């Protein structure tokens with residue numbers, strides 16, 4: 001299986017060292033790590049132990065893609081901080097957020 005760190009060579013080196021320490025036999029080329037063993041559990045452990053909660057793991061064919069999550073704001077939606085509701089724009093979000101307020105505080109437009 002290949003692990004693609006998406007052009008982040010330094011991250012690939014760090015992960016490669018971690019996987020080596022866990023007993024995997026690996027080769028690294030730029031930001032891609034190749035291993036014949038199953039590295040998935042250790043990649044998950046790596047992301048936890050190195051505090052990379054803002055990274056996500058995806059699979060494409062025989063490649064594990066380890067990449068930074070794209071904030072929802074970057075793909076044109078904004079989310080409600082309280083419940084995760086996705087709104088197209090700020091006024092939709094404000095309208096939605098009325099549901100979290102006590103009824104007496106809702107401003108009528």
Ligand SMILES: [Zn+2]
Pocket residue numbers: 080081082083084085096097100
């Ligand atoms: Zn909400």
